Amino acid sequence: MSILLASTDFWEDMEVWSNGLQEVMPEMDVRVYPDEGDVNDVEYAVVWKHPRGILKKYPNLKAILSLGAGVDHIISDPELPEGLPIVRLVDKKLTHEMCLHALHWVLHFHSDQYLYRIQQQSREWIQQSSVQSEDRTIGIMGLGNIGKAIGDSLVNLDFNVIGWGARPKHSLGNIEYYCGHEQLSDFLSQTEILINVLPLTENTKNILSKIELAFLPKGSFIINIGRGGIINESDLLTALDSGHITATALDVFAQEPLPENNSLWVHPSVYVTPHIAGQSNPGSAARTIADNIRLIEKGESPYPIYSHSSGY
Ligand code: GLV
Numbered sequence: 001m002s003i004l005l006a007s008t009d010f011w012e013d014m015e016v017w018s019n020g021l022q023e024v025m026p027e028m029d030v031r032v033y034p035d036e037g038d039v040n041d042v043e044y045a046v047v048w049k050h051p052r053g054i055l056k057k058y059p060n061l062k063a064i065l066s067l068g069a070g071v072d073h074i075i076s077d078p079e080l081p082e083g084l085p086i087v088r089l090v091d092k093k094l095t096h097e098m099c100l101h102a103l104h105w106v107l108h109f110h111s112d113q114y115l116y117r118i119q120q121q122s123r124e125w126i127q128q129s130s131v132q133s134e135d136r137t138i139g140i141m142g143l144g145n146i147g148k149a150i151g152d153s154l155v156n157l158d159f160n161v162i163g164w165g166a167r168p169k170h171s172l173g174n175i176e177y178y179c180g181h182e183q184l185s186d187f188l189s190q191t192e193i194l195i196n197v198l199p200l201t202e203n204t205k206n207i208l209s210k211i212e213l214a215f216l217p218k219g220s221f222i223i224n225i226g227r228g229g230i231i232n233e234s235d236l237l238t239a240l241d242s243g244h245i246t247a248t249a250l251d252v253f254a255q256e257p258l259p260e261n262n263s264l265w266v267h268p269s270v271y272v273t274p275h276i277a278g279q280s281n282p283g284s285a286a287r288t289i290a291d292n293i294r295l296i297e298k299g300e301s302p303y304p305i306y307s308h309s310s311g312y
Pocket residue numbers: 067068069070071278280
């Protein structure tokens with residue numbers, strides 16, 4: 001019985017992952033693609049951007065587990081074997097990292113740090129009047145585990161937090177929730193700092209284009225740590241150029257790595273990070289993945305499973 005690790009992305013250090021998984025699952029034989037051994041032995045595939053088409057080679061595969069929170073890198077494989085559970089990664093450390101990253105940019109924009117940096121370059125001593133956190137509305141798109149955790153940490157800092165998602169939700173505490181396309185403009189028109197954590201699906205692709213960006217109040221900010229394809233990048237550049245959006249922090253892009261000739265690299269109001277907001281932690285993620293594999297071995301359901309109908 002073996003677990004196959006497969007990735008095409010350099011930031012995934014496969015040896016560290018393989019050692020981490022082997023340590024928590026001594027009963028399994030952990031292999032790294034392409035050294036898979038006998039294809040009949042492979043029962044679980046643990047992947048991040050795996051080489052397209054390889055998963056159909058393993059006749060005894062029982063499940064595909066993601067090394068990251070999103071599974072768009074799995075379901076975009078046109079030759080994915082059908083009928084297997086695809087398991088997302090919900091991991092405390094990853095969620096915590098995403099919260100810290102979001103918080104960093106919220107505070108950067110909320111407390112005018114982006115302006116003080118510009119002022120320093122021209123040696124200008126101008127004290128901007130500060131806005132109280134309770135007077136600042138932060139809108140979060142995507143209220144799953146990560147979005148809710150970010151929302152709660154901002155509520156704890158007294159920000160006014162609202163959220164938007166495609167489906168009705170219960171018990172979001174102090175986060176006022178807007179649901180579905182009919183409430184998107186209400187949500188956006190109040191949002192001064194927008195944090196996107198939505199997964200990329202057929203329904204969310206380019207959900208923030210020209211019209212939706214125009215609903216945001218003039219002078220608002222955008223932090224994207226979900227997926228690049230959610231925001232139409234050329235509409236975003238237009239909104240930045242016109243000053244409608246003051247600045248944006250982007251960790252994810254329609255094309256990654258961000259091509260060298262992409263204007264986002266050099267726009268003065270764009271902060272680029274290379275998809276590092278929530279790097280999976282091999283220690284804690286290996287335990288979560290092992291727990292899910294053991295549930296499947298016991299005939300129980302792993303958590304959370306990708307749902308074809310909702311697209312995530
Ligand atoms: C990172 O983007 C992830 O899906 O965890």
